Amino acid sequence: MARQRVATSPPFPPGDYGVVVVGSGPGGLQASYYLSRQGIDHAVISADPAPGGMFRQWPFFQRLLSWTKPHARHAHDTREYERYDFNSLVALEPQNRAVMPALMDGSSEFPSRAEMEAGLVEFVRRTGLRVRYDTPWQGTTRDGEHLVLHTPAGEYRTRVPLFTVGVAEPRMPDDIPGIEHAAHYADTGEASSYAGKRLFIMGKANSAFELASGLLQWASPIILASPRPAQLSVNLHSLGGVRARYVQPWEDAELGGGVFILDAAIERLEQHAGGIAVHTRRTDTAEPFVAEVDEVIAATGFSTPLLDLPALGVSTFGRSGLPAMTNHYESVSLPGVFFAGTISQGVSGLRKYGIPANSGAVHGHRYNGRLAVDEIAARYFGRERPRPAVAPDSAVERLLTSASAAPGLWHQKSYLAHALSRDPDGSVCDEGIVSLAEYVDTAGPDGAAVTVETDDRGSIHPAVYVRRRGRVDADAVLDESPLTEYRTPAHRAQLQALLGDVLG
Amino acid sequence: MSQDQIIDALAGLTLFADLDRPALLAVAHTMPEESFPAGQRILRQGFSGGGFFVILEGEVTVRVDEAEVATLGKGDFFGEISLLLGEPPIADVVATSPVHALQLAGPDLRAFLLAYPPVMYRMLQAVSRRLDRANRRS
Numbered sequence: 001m002a003r004q005r006v007a008t009s010p011p012f013p014p015g016d017y018g019v020v021v022v023g024s025g026p027g028g029l030q031a032s033y034y035l036s037r038q039g040i041d042h043a044v045i046s047a048d049p050a051p052g053g054m055f056r057q058w059p060f061f062q063r064l065l066s067w068t069k070p071h072a073r074h075a076h077d078t079r080e081y082e083r084y085d086f087n088s089l090v091a092l093e094p095q096n097r098a099v100m101p102a103l104m105d106g107s108s109e110f111p112s113r114a115e116m117e118a119g120l121v122e123f124v125r126r127t128g129l130r131v132r133y134d135t136p137w138q139g140t141t142r143d144g145e146h147l148v149l150h151t152p153a154g155e156y157r158t159r160v161p162l163f164t165v166g167v168a169e170p171r172m173p174d175d176i177p178g179i180e181h182a183a184h185y186a187d188t189g190e191a192s193s194y195a196g197k198r199l200f201i202m203g204k205a206n207s208a209f210e211l212a213s214g215l216l217q218w219a220s221p222i223i224l225a226s227p228r229p230a231q232l233s234v235n236l237h238s239l240g241g242v243r244a245r246y247v248q249p250w251e252d253a254e255l256g257g258g259v260f261i262l263d264a265a266i267e268r269l270e271q272h273a274g275g276i277a278v279h280t281r282r283t284d285t286a287e288p289f290v291a292e293v294d295e296v297i298a299a300t301g302f303s304t305p306l307l308d309l310p311a312l313g314v315s316t317f318g319r320s321g322l323p324a325m326t327n328h329y330e331s332v333s334l335p336g337v338f339f340a341g342t343i344s345q346g347v348s349g350l351r352k353y354g355i356p357a358n359s360g361a362v363h364g365h366r367y368n369g370r371l372a373v374d375e376i377a378a379r380y381f382g383r384e385r386p387r388p389a390v391a392p393d394s395a396v397e398r399l400l401t402s403a404s405a406a407p408g409l410w411h412q413k414s415y416l417a418h419a420l421s422r423d424p425d426g427s428v429c430d431e432g433i434v435s436l437a438e439y440v441d442t443a444g445p446d447g448a449a450v451t452v453e454t455d456d457r458g459s460i461h462p463a464v465y466v467r468r469r470g471r472v473d474a475d476a477v478l479d480e481s482p483l484t485e486y487r488t489p490a491h492r493a494q495l496q497a498l499l500g501d502v503l504g
Numbered sequence: 505m506s507q508d509q510i511i512d513a514l515a516g517l518t519l520f521a522d523l524d525r526p527a528l529l530a531v532a533h534t535m536p537e538e539s540f541p542a543g544q545r546i547l548r549q550g551f552s553g554g555g556f557f558v559i560l561e562g563e564v565t566v567r568v569d570e571a572e573v574a575t576l577g578k579g580d581f582f583g584e585i586s587l588l589l590g591e592p593p594i595a596d597v598v599a600t601s602p603v604h605a606l607q608l609a610g611p612d613l614r615a616f617l618l619a620y621p622p623v624m625y626r627m628l629q630a631v632s633r634r635l636d637r638a639n640r641r642s
Contacts, residue, residue, distance in 0.1 A: 175508040227526060228533035265526040283530040284619075317539045317561075317604045319510065324539035324602050332541045332602045348538045352553030354609020414553075441545045441598075455553065456611040474550035474592075 012043035012132040014154025019376060020045065022149065023164035024131045025053015026362045027341015027369060029120060030089050031162055032129050034373035037092055040381055043156060044129070045149070047136035051124045052117040053341075054166055060188055061214040064116055065206065065243050066361060067109040070101040082407035086363035087111055089123045090407075096126050110245065137165075140308050147312075147337070160376055164341035167320050167360070169305040172298055173202075178269030181276050182296035185211065194219040200278050200291055202266055203299035204230040209246035211299055212259060216249060223291050224249070225262040227283045237454045238355045264289060269296060304343055309334070322346035327438040328375035329368065338376060344368040349415040349437045353456045357415035367408040367416055371435055387421070387429040395420050395428060395503040396495050399450040403462035403478070403486045408433045414453040417465065420503055421447035428503060436465070443470040446502050450495075453477065462486055464498050507532070513560055514606075517579045519630070522622035531623075534616065535606035540599040547583050547597035554593050555607045556583040556616075562603030567596045575600075584627060587613045 019035060021028050024046035035042045048056060059065070064087065070076075072084030077094035088100040100119045104111050111119070124131070132153070139150040140161075149156040170184040183189070185207050191214055199219035201208045204226045212222050224230075230250065233241040242250065252259040264280035267288075271277075278291040303321040310316055313334040315324045323339055324332045325347050331337040339346070345359035347368070358364030377383040390398065402409055402418035409416055419431035419439055431447070439449045446467050453463040455477075462478040478486060478494050496504065510532045514520045520531060537560065540546050546564060547554050558581040566574040566582070573595065576582060586593040587610045608616055617624040 173507050175511075226533065227530035263530070265529045281526045283526045286524060286526055315602065318537040319507065322539070324541070324604070326541045327544070332539075346539060348540075348607075350548075350551075350553070351538070351555065351607065351609075352551075353611055354555055354607065437544060440548065440551075441543065453553070475552055477552070 010132045011130040016157045017043040019160045020156045020158040021162045022137045024051045027164035030366050030369045031340040038377050044131040045135040046131050046133050049133050051120045055116045062113040064111050068100045080405045083410045090366050099123050162338045165305050167302050167304050167342045169303045171301050171303040181269045181271045182298045185299045191218050197295050198293040200293040200296045208299035209242045212249035213246045221258045223260045225264045227265045229263050237458050327435040329372040338372050340369040340372050352414045357412050363411045389427050390430050392428045400486045403450050409452045417449035417451035419449040421445040440472040519626045535608045538607050540603040542599050542601050545596050545598050547593045549596045550592050555610050556613050558606040560604045562601045564597050565600050
């Protein structure tokens with residue numbers, strides 16, 4: 001594994017900082033990168049001894065779900081290439097882009113866990129980011145407008161803490177008698193230790209199917225059970241379903257190979273001399289069913305390790321205990337407290353047709369972090385986002401270029417958008433990549449935002465949101481294009497007709 | 505929120521009052537909980553791709569052409585009319601406080617109601633009450 005120890009004299013001694021970033025996984029590193037490029041004073045502290053966050057340990061079977069294609073048709077140092085590289089952190093400087101493809105051994109488009117970890121270490125090296133490692137955030141107190149983060153090294157005082165601690169705390173159901181006889185996903189043993197054993201996996205999300213997939217050749221039978229039917233990513237058009245890489249157990253179940261997939265609520269576990277009896281009740285018929293097995297693994301997900309923040313006023317929601325946030329990833333109940341990384345999945349955006357954004361994955365949240373940092377920069381450091389003037393007659397081409405190639409729009413469909421505004425003096429300004437929910441629900445200058453969306457049929461197309469008199473009244477979609485290239489005469493005409501009175 | 509708390513919250517809502525525990529668990533796993541900051545529209549008049557929502561916490565206002573027509577709170581639901589009719593919503597639903605709500609993807613509503621007839625019946629009752637009130641006003 002690529003582990004690096006850093007200098008003996010750690011950076012960021014305890015004290016006062018403009019921003020304190022907590023965490024050195026992808027979310028923390030990306031946030032620190034954006035802060036650094038804006039020249040904003042900040043410290044980064046991490047409980048880990050080196051960069052990587054969850055990728056220092058997981059996925060359990062040591063290979064990622066998301067791809068990096070080394071031979072995509074764009075040069076690695078371009079923004080366009082990010083659409084095909086789900087795993088590198090993003091950078092403004094061409095030489096710091098696309099760290100991942102150079103580190104992969106060519107055996108798979110899915111990086112190994114070790115390659116991903118090495119990629120994050122390399123991003124830190126190339127961009128000169130600094131982190132104070134081995135410095136866990138252990139608690140928080142309030143001091144006027146500041147929060148004080150307590151660590152074994154001392155206190156970090158800031159007006160703007162930015163937590164990137166992941167959705168990383170193993171979550172066990174708390175209402176199932178006998179649950180102590182189950183191991184959490186995070187405590188799964190060596191694959192070979194399941195040889196010939198009867199295995200019950202609680203859950204049917206990706207982590208459950210990942211385990212079933214990795215243990216197919218070892219455990220038999222394998223029973224996966226949860227109340228809700230499993231769903232496939234290709235049917236949901238999102239990462240919300242079981243990913244293609246883990247479908248093998250499903251095929252096994254369909255063909256009667258020794259995997260069983262049940263829709264059932266788990267009522268209790270009882271250990272006895274011969275193993276563990278898992279008492280379930282089917283969710284469709286309410287019929288009871290008891291599975292006799294040797295091992296039970298709870299692939300029941302993770303929650304957000306917010307420590308004492310809820311007691312200080314950070315409201316949370318859902319089973320993962322995510323903080324309730326604004327569209328800039330600020331706590332709705334404790335202003336000044338920001339979040340980034342996988343926690344940003346708590347901001348759902350428009351979620352059209354129920355399709356979520358990809359904020360729980362690196363390729364989604366690496367763009368969200370920019371919005372959080374831009375908000376911090378504007379509000380606390382007086383650095384307004386640049387709004388460069390552009391030629392009005394370039395609006396259509398700019399927006400269609402983004403719809404065809406902007407990686408943030410492709411990875412965060414119906415969530416991030418490229419906006420152009422017309423100022424009162426008639427000039428047209430480029431607002432850059434914005435939160436679509438913020439754009440459509442907040443009054444602002446007339447203009448238009450373009451994003452990429454998937455509809456309920458799985459069709460991907462650009463969607464246009466025109467703001468007139470400060471309000472967005474409707475959406476409009478452009479036609480599909482077989483190879484998702486929208487810089488065509490037909491699309492130009494369609495978009496021109498929509499923008500005519502606003503940006504024409 | 506623990507699994508027990510989520511089940512308790514669901515069981516306390518009229519819409520789900522007739523479901524047993526396994527069914528409530530299945531509903532909890534089918535409808536993810538989402539959070540909306542105050543001021544954000546949860547349902548947007550004229551937009552495609554809307555969903556069905558059940559409020560767990562917080563308040564929303566219903567606006568038609570920017571005129572407020574109703575206020576909804578815990579246990580109330582919205583979004584079903586446009587999904588059943590296959591048309592964009594005819595109202596905005598705007599969070600007036602931080603809102604936590606369960607969301608069902610629009611394309612899943614039909615299968616969901618067919619899978620849980622008691623929920624469909626409760627929904628029909630609620631929609632009938634709304635219709636009755638509207639008729640009495642007109």
